[in-house]
Amino acid sequence: MLANLKSNRAWDSRLNEKKRRCNAVNKLANGKVLATDSFVEALEKLIVAGDRVVLEGNNQKQADFLARKLSQVDPNIIHNLHMLMPSIGLPEHLDIFEKGIAKKLDFSFSGTQSLRISQLLADHILEIGAIHTYIELYARLFVDLIPNVALVAAYKADRNGNLYTGPSTEDTPSIVEATAFKNGIVIAQVNELVDDEADLPRVDIPASWVDFVVVADKPFFIEPLFTRDPRLIKPIHVLMGMMAIKGIYAKHQVKSLNHGIGFNTAAIELLLPTYGEQLGLKGKICQHWALNPHPTLIPAIECGWVETVHCFGGELGMEKYMAARPDIFFTGHDGSMRSNRTLCQLAGQYGVDMFVGSTLQVDGLGNSSTVTHGRLSGFGGAPNMGHDPHGRRHATSAWLDMMQSQNPVDRGHKLVVQMVETFQAGAKPTFVEQLDAVEVGKESDMPIAPVMIYGDDITHVLTEEGIAYLYQAKSLEERRAMVAAVAGITDIGLGVDSKRVAQFRKEGKVAFPQDLGIQPTQAQRSLLAANSIADLVEWSDGLYDPPARFKSW
Amino acid sequence: MERIELTYPATEKLQHKALAGVVGSGDLEAMFIPHQEKMLKIIIKTSVDGSKHRWQNLFNRFASLHALPMGTLEINDFASTPGVAKLRIEQVFEEANYA
Amino acid sequence: MPNRDMSFIELSARERARRILDQGSFRELLDPFEKITSPWLEPQGIVPEFDDGMVVAKGKFNGKPTVIIAIEGVFQGGSMGEVSGAKMAAALELAAEDNRSGIATQALLLFETGGVRLQEANLGLAAIADIHSAIVDLRRYVPVIGITAGTVGCFGGMSIAAGLCSYLVVTREARLGLNGPQVIEQEAGIEEYNSRDRPFIWSMTGGEVRYKNGFADIIVKDSVNDVKTAIIQCMNKGLPDTLRSDDYDYYLQKLNAIDTSKQADATLVKNIFGRGDRK
Numbered sequence: 029m030l031a032n033l034k035s036n037r038a039w040d041s042r043l044n045e046k047k048r049r050c051n052a053v054n055k056l057a058n059g060k061v062l063a064t065d066s067f068v069e070a071l072e073k074l075i076v077a078g079d080r081v082v083l084e085g086n087n088q089k090q091a092d093f094l095a096r097k098l099s100q101v102d103p104n105i106i107h108n109l110h111m112l113m114p115s116i117g118l119p120e121h122l123d124i125f126e127k128g129i130a131k132k133l134d135f136s137f138s139g140t141q142s143l144r145i146s147q148l149l150a151d152h153i154l155e156i157g158a159i160h161t162y163i164e165l166y167a168r169l170f171v172d173l174i175p176n177v178a179l180v181a182a183y184k185a186d187r188n189g190n191l192y193t194g195p196s197t198e199d200t201p202s203i204v205e206a207t208a209f210k211n212g213i214v215i216a217q218v219n220e221l222v223d224d225e226a227d228l229p230r231v232d233i234p235a236s237w238v239d240f241v242v243v244a245d246k247p248f249f250i251e252p253l254f255t256r257d258p259r260l261i262k263p264i265h266v267l268m269g270m271m272a273i274k275g276i277y278a279k280h281q282v283k284s285l286n287h288g289i290g291f292n293t294a295a296i297e298l299l300l301p302t303y304g305e306q307l308g309l310k311g312k313i314c315q316h317w318a319l320n321p322h323p324t325l326i327p328a329i330e331c332g333w334v335e336t337v338h339c340f341g342g343e344l345g346m347e348k349y350m351a352a353r354p355d356i357f358f359t360g361h362d363g364s365m366r367s368n369r370t371l372c373q374l375a376g377q378y379g380v381d382m383f384v385g386s387t388l389q390v391d392g393l394g395n396s397s398t399v400t401h402g403r404l405s406g407f408g409g410a411p412n413m414g415h416d417p418h419g420r421r422h423a424t425s426a427w428l429d430m431m432q433s434q435n436p437v438d439r440g441h442k443l444v445v446q447m448v449e450t451f452q453a454g455a456k457p458t459f460v461e462q463l464d465a466v467e468v469g470k471e472s473d474m475p476i477a478p479v480m481i482y483g484d485d486i487t488h489v490l491t492e493e494g495i496a497y498l499y500q501a502k503s504l505e506e507r508r509a510m511v512a513a514v515a516g517i518t519d520i521g522l523g524v525d526s527k528r529v530a531q532f533r534k535e536g537k538v539a540f541p542q543d544l545g546i547q548p549t550q551a552q553r554s555l556l557a558a559n560s561i562a563d564l565v566e567w568s569d570g571l572y573d574p575p576a577r578f579k580s581w
Numbered sequence: 582m583e584r585i586e587l588t589y590p591a592t593e594k595l596q597h598k599a600l601a602g603v604v605g606s607g608d609l610e611a612m613f614i615p616h617q618e619k620m621l622k623i624i625i626k627t628s629v630d631g632s633k634h635r636w637q638n639l640f641n642r643f644a645s646l647h648a649l650p651m652g653t654l655e656i657n658d659f660a661s662t663p664g665v666a667k668l669r670i671e672q673v674f675e676e677a678n679y680a
Numbered sequence: 681m682p683n684r685d686m687s688f689i690e691l692s693a694r695e696r697a698r699r700i701l702d703q704g705s706f707r708e709l710l711d712p713f714e715k716i717t718s719p720w721l722e723p724q725g726i727v728p729e730f731d732d733g734m735v736v737a738k739g740k741f742n743g744k745p746t747v748i749i750a751i752e753g754v755f756q757g758g759s760m761g762e763v764s765g766a767k768m769a770a771a772l773e774l775a776a777e778d779n780r781s782g783i784a785t786q787a788l789l790l791f792e793t794g795g796v797r798l799q800e801a802n803l804g805l806a807a808i809a810d811i812h813s814a815i816v817d818l819r820r821y822v823p824v825i826g827i828t829a830g831t832v833g834c835f836g837g838m839s840i841a842a843g844l845c846s847y848l849v850v851t852r853e854a855r856l857g858l859n860g861p862q863v864i865e866q867e868a869g870i871e872e873y874n875s876r877d878r879p880f881i882w883s884m885t886g887g888e889v890r891y892k893n894g895f896a897d898i899i900v901k902d903s904v905n906d907v908k909t910a911i912i913q914c915m916n917k918g919l920p921d922t923l924r925s926d927d928y929d930y931y932l933q934k935l936n937a938i939d940t941s942k943q944a945d946a947t948l949v950k951n952i953f954g955r956g957d958r959k
Contacts, residue, residue, distance in 0.1 A: 259831070262607070264664050451662045453607060455629060492664035517638040517663055526645055548668050549675045559690050562853070562902070576879045580830065581852040581886060582725040600712050603692060604729040605754035612712065612730060628727050657727050 042211035049074050049213060050239060060189045060235075061221065062242040068100045074213055074240070075106050079176040081130075082112040082169065082207065085121055086198040086369065087137065087408065088251050088320075088341040091181035093217040093244035095120040098179065103128040110134070110157075112173055114165060114199050114369075115408070116141045117251060125154040134173060136160045137408035146404045149472055159478060162409040163373045166199070169206035178207035178214045181248040182233070182241075185218040189238035190231045195321075195342030195350065195365040196250060197232050202370040208237040217244040229362035252344040252575045254320040256294035258558045264492055267541065267551035268447060269295035272384065273304055275495045275544045276445060276488055277313045280426040284316035286376040286413045288385035292447045294324040296384070298556040301331040318376035318413070321346040321357070321365070323574070326567045327557035329356055339365065340372040340409065345578075349571035369409070376413035381426040382443035383413040387480055388452065389463050392508045392520050394483030394498060396446055397465035404472070407480055414481040416442045430487055430499045441499060444481065445488040450516035458491075459511070459520040483507070489514055493521070494540040501537070513538045584626050585633045587640055591621040591649040599676035602669040609658040609666060611673040613650065621649040627658035639663050643670065650674055686904045689830050689853060693735045693750035696790055696829075699904050700911070701748060705739035710767055718761045720800045729755045734764035736771045742912055746786040747775045753792030753832035760793060760838060761800040765807020772814035772824075779821035787818055788911060789845065791828040794860055795836015808837035815844045819923070823847055825914045827907060828854040833885070835860045843895070844925050847914040849907065850887035850896040857885040872943060883946035893953035895924070 038044075052073040056062055062070045075081060075098075083098070084091040099120050109130035113121060116138040124130045125148055134157035138145050148154045160168070169175060180200050182191040193200050207214050214237060221243050222228060225235075273296060276282070287293035300314060315335040319325065321343040328334050337356055342365060350357040350365040357365050376383065387396040398405050420427075420442070427440035448458045469477035487499040494514045501507035513529045515521030532538035541548055558564050561578045595615050602610040609627075625636055643649070654673070658666065688696060698706045710716050712730035721728045733755035737748050749768050751758045760768075768789075778785040796804040815824050826845035828834040833855030834842045842848055842856060850856065859867075861875035874880060883889060891899040898913060900906040934952050942948065 262665070264662075264668055267668065449662055449664045451664065453660070453662065455632065455635065455660075455662075492667070517635065517642055522638060547675075549672045551668070553690065554686075559687055560853075560902075576877070579878055579882070581882055581888065582722065582727055598713055600730070603752060603754045604727055604756075608754075610712075610729060614713070626722070626727050628725075655730075657729055659727055 046211045046213060049076070057240065059187055060238065060240050061187060062215075062240050064243050064245060067097050067242050071097055072101050072105050074215065075101070075109070075177050077106050078108045078110070080110045080112060080173060081177045081179065082175040082203050083121070084178075084180040084199060084203060085113045085115045085117050086341060087115050088253055088343070089181055089196040089198050090117055090249040090251070091179050091217055092118055092120060092249045093242075093246070094179040094181070094215065095124070099123040099127060099129065101129060107131070112165070112169065112175060114162060115139065116145065118249065122148060131155060132157055134158055134160065134165065134168070135406060136162050136165050137406040138404060142403040142405040146402050149404065156472070159404070159406050161407045161411045163370060163377070163412050166202045166206070166370050169203065174210050175203075175207045175212050177212055178203050180204060180214065180216050182216050182218045184220045184222055184228055185216060185238075185241040186222050186225050186228055186235070188225065189216070189235035189241055190225050190228055191216055191218070191233035191238060192228045192230060193232040194229065195347050195367055197367045198341040198369045200233060201368060204233055204237050213240070214238045215240045215242065217242055217248065219244060219247040229364060230360040232366065250342070250344055252578070254289055254322050254343050255345070255574065255578055256289075256291060256322070256324055257561055257578055258294070258298060258324065258556055258563065259560050261291050261295050261298070261553065261556060263551045263553060264449065265291045265295040266299065266553060266555055267546070267548055268292050268449075268490060268492055269299045270303055270546050270551060271495060271541055271544060272296055272445070272447060272490055273299060273309070274307065274546060275539050276443070276490065278307060278309055280429045280443060282313050282382045282426045282443060283424065284380040285314060285382040285384065286318045286380050287322070288383075288410060290386040292386055293384055294322070295556065297322060297324040297328055298558055300328040300333050301557040302555050304333070305331070316380070318372050318380050321350055323561070323564050323572055324558070326564050326572060329353065330567050338372050338375050339367040340369045341367045344575045345573045348573060349568050352571050373409050373412045376409070377417050378420055380413070380442075381424050382445060384445040384447055385410050385414055385481065386447055388458070389460050389465070390446060390448060390458055390489065390511070391460055391463050391483070392511055393504065394446065394486040394489060394507065394511055395463060395479050395481070397463045397478060397480045399465040399468050399478045399480070401464050401468060404468070404478075407478070410480055414444050415485040416444065432499060441487060443487050444485045445490060446481065446486055447490045450491050450493060450518055450521065457518040459515040459518040461519065491516060494538055494543070496538050497536065510537055582626060582628055583630050583632065584624070585636055587623040587625070587637060589621045589623070589640060589644050589649050591619055591651045593648045593650040595650040595652065595674065595677040597677050597680040599673050599680050601673035601676060604657045604659045606659055607661055607665060609656055609661045609669055611669045612655045613652055613673045613677045615650065615652040615677065617651065619651055621651065622653045623656070624653070625656045625658060627656070628660050629658070635663065639666060643667065650677065652677070687902050688904050688907050689851065689902045691904070692754070693733075693752035693790065693792070697735050697737045697748045697750040700788065700908060701737065701739035701741055701746065702743065706737050707739055708735065708737045709771065710736060716763055718763050718800065720762065720803070724799050726756075726799060732761060732764040732767070733758060734767040736767050741786060741788065742915065744786055745783065746788060747771050748788040748790070750790035751793045756797060758793035758832050759797030760795065760804045760808055761797040762803035762807060765804055765811065769807055769810035769814050772811065772818050776814065776818040776821065779818065784822060786822050786915065787824045789824065789826045789841070791826055791834040791838055791842055792830075792832040793834055793836070793838045794832060795838050805837065808841065811841050812844055815841060819844070819846045819919070823914055823917070823919055825849065825911055827911070828856060828887075829902065829907070830854045830887075833857075846920050846923065847898070847917070848896040849898045849900060849910045849914070850890055851900055851902050852886060852888045853902060854887035854890075855881065855885040856887070856890045856895060884944070884949060889946060889949070892955065892958045893949060894955045894958070895953070
């Protein structure tokens with residue numbers, strides 16, 4: 029025996045530490061319920077300097093009360109925290125760093141706070157561990173970024189700590205699981221406390237996973253990120269939507285998919301019941317979705333195009349509509365929808381045939397990023413869906429359609445589509461020689477450039493000029509020329525010979541709208557199944573209740 | 582604001598005058614009036630300064646793919662993207678053909 | 681599919697005018713090919729529009745001679761400049777002349793306007809004054825029917841023009857007010873009037889509340905056919921017995937009774953102006 033090699037360490041140090049901390053707040057808690065007034069004091073006892081703290085800033089739901097309270101703790105007591113945050117959506121999330129309470133940050137997405145993160149990074153007020161994709165960050169919560177404390181948000185809790193997170197479940201199960209089962213401390217802010225489990229619509233997180241609950245001073249903030257007002261869809265979006273439906277969705281018979289956020293994909297959703305119907309595609313494409321509850325999908329659902337939708341998160345105003353369509357959405361026994369970002373990301377990665385997204389910059393080989401100078405916007409979930417997962421083994425006709433060789437052990441490929449206008453507003457070209465991300469990566473000392481979707485994963489680039497079927501490219505050089513063929517009058521686009529473009533069109537490697545039988549002048553807003561938010565409400569028989577800021581009546 | 586004039590050889594005969602679009606943010610209006618000379622005269626007023634090169638590229642590309650119509654094309658542009666501009670120009674030529 | 685015919689709000693000013701008039705009767709005066717544009721915008725670095733954002737057309741409505749004047753809300757927020765204002769004023773004056781000469785000409789005004797065009801200042805204001813006089817003149821002979829549908833609504837001096845009309849038709853997406861939300865916020869402060877609080881804005885100036893409180897006569901769905909039906913109803917009524925703008929004693933008394941120390945809200949407005957017969 030090598031007995032002398034056996035460690036003498038204690039095996040339950042995390043458990044003992046957890047007990048110590050929980051005992052320290054005995055006086056501030058009534059069972060599991062912490063008082064709202066003395067909550068900052070409780071936090072100062074439950075968190076220890078240097079802790080890894082996962083704070084639930086999700087894509088939509090924000091644990092804003094907990095963030096606000098964390099920013100009020102005494103930095104002399106609590107400092108040097110290592111924050112783990114799926115999404116940084118609120119100013120409070122960054123106040124924690126400015127006040128010296130936290131130092132290091134691992135995150136996925138920053139959105140509205142992307143400018144400030146860049147600034148804080150430049151001023152050495154925060155350090156970034158890495159910018160992740162969503163499931164990559166959740167994965168690390170179980171490996172080398174295991175949290176000491178989890179701060180999460182729920183609609184309701186009972187006194188035992190059972191949580192109802194409902195349509196906004198989002199990241200909560202993954203965050204709680206990583207903490208609770210490694211003897212970390214789980215604290216939930218709730219909008220409402222009820223006495224008994226029977227008073228909860230359902231239990232989304234069981235009480236034994238939760239250590240403390242606190243009633244927030246106001247309901248958690250939730251951002252209607254996925255509501256696109258049809259009024260703002262322009263004819264050019266309609267044109268690109270028609271091209272996508274005919275030149276990609278129908279051509280490859282895509283049955284399962286994810287759509288990014290944006291007016292291009294909103295246009296596609298609103299064209300299915302009209303243009304898609306004209307093409308006789310109902311029942312042939314777009315039946316199964318990994319998708320947030322986009323209000324613009326309502327007309328397609330109502331017309332019978334959509335079989336199922338699994339959601340990453342909820343969307344303000346869609347609750348009643350989803351509850352009334354349980355055949356389509358995932359709902360609990362209480363009737364309300366249940367989202368789950370981790371599982372939906374996995375669905376979007378492995379389960380679906382196609383990802384369609386948009387971006388700010390694309391280089392000559394099709395690499396793309398939304399990181400531009402001064403904006404460290406992060407990745408969110410797009411790269412999880414926007415790549416070809418090598419762990420996939422099941423075949424579908426769309427997936428097999430991407431196979432280009434006679435190699436007996438060849439495999440299919442997920443369709444990864446970038447849908448962009450050749451120029452952004454303000455005359456900024458979308459197609460560029462080098463992504464800003466390359467420079468930003470260097471300036472920020474990142475080991476790799478923050479590329480959102482790699483060119484070698486992209487199968488199609490769609491612009492108002494045409495579709496480049498990149499999966500057919502025989503070489504890197506040909507891929508570059510095919511991207512250029514649809515890059516319009518950007519410098520990239522001007523770099524391809526018109527004879528070569530004509531040859532690509534003849535071979536079916538590039539299709540212009542006319543090649544697909546689409547006259548650009550047919551692209552009218554009147555083709556959209558809904559022209560306004562009011563139309564969407566009407567489609568939903570009044571079940572969709574849009575947030576105030578989208579109402580114009 | 583910038584005023585740009587361009588001229589291209591043209592062969593196509595369109596019958597009618599036509600107007601497409603509106604001068605709203607990100608959009609433009611394009612007016613076509615046919616004439617007998619074998620050239621397309623283009624007059625652009627645009628809110629985006631320094632954009633002459635881009636308009637030239639846009640019409641060079643357009644001319645390489647289409648036969649241009651004989652007439653005057655006047656554009657009032659309020660910061661449209663090249664994609665939107667192209668769509669409006671295609672629209673006004675189509676209307677001038679069938680109006 | 682929602683049971684709705686063609687959206688009215690979706691249409692450009694020219695299409696609105698064309699679709700309201702009897703089919704094939706639309707004949708535009710000073711059309712964009714005449715290129716009567718604003719002489720003031722280009723020197724200030726602003727791109728003009730060939731019709732200066734004002735569509736004037738003659739034609740038939742329900743078989744009767746009609747002049748229709750439509751403001752394009754997308755161009756410079758439907759603002760009234762020297763040229764666009766003169767087009768509208770002159771069209772109204774000519775219609776009054778026609779009526780005096782025994783040619784009964786109906787008038788339809790489609791308002792999508794933020795009011796005066798700031799770049800043309802007094803010239804725009806003078807034109808708006810001419811429009812007011814012309815409406816007051818013309819409405820003696822025929823009903824002058826105003827329509828505001830959205831998305832811009834009708835503000836500034838042009839809200840007075842709307843108030844002078846014999847009848848006013850609105851949709852629930854329309855807004856009608858003397859000052860635009862941003863202007864009020866700037867002057868009165870965000871606590872009193874938050875221009876980004878859309879439900880609040882619509883609860884004070886939206887089509888529905890304007891109708892309920894008697895500042896508009898008919899509220900219609902966003903539908904070309906419903907707008908046309910509403911116009912026919914107004915025309916069938918003929919000249920109104922009392923004009924809103926003649927009823928100033930009634931409104932002054934109400935206005936004088938307002939306690940301005942209290943924050944105005946929808947309930948306050950309803951209590952003052954609400955008309956119980958309109959639900």
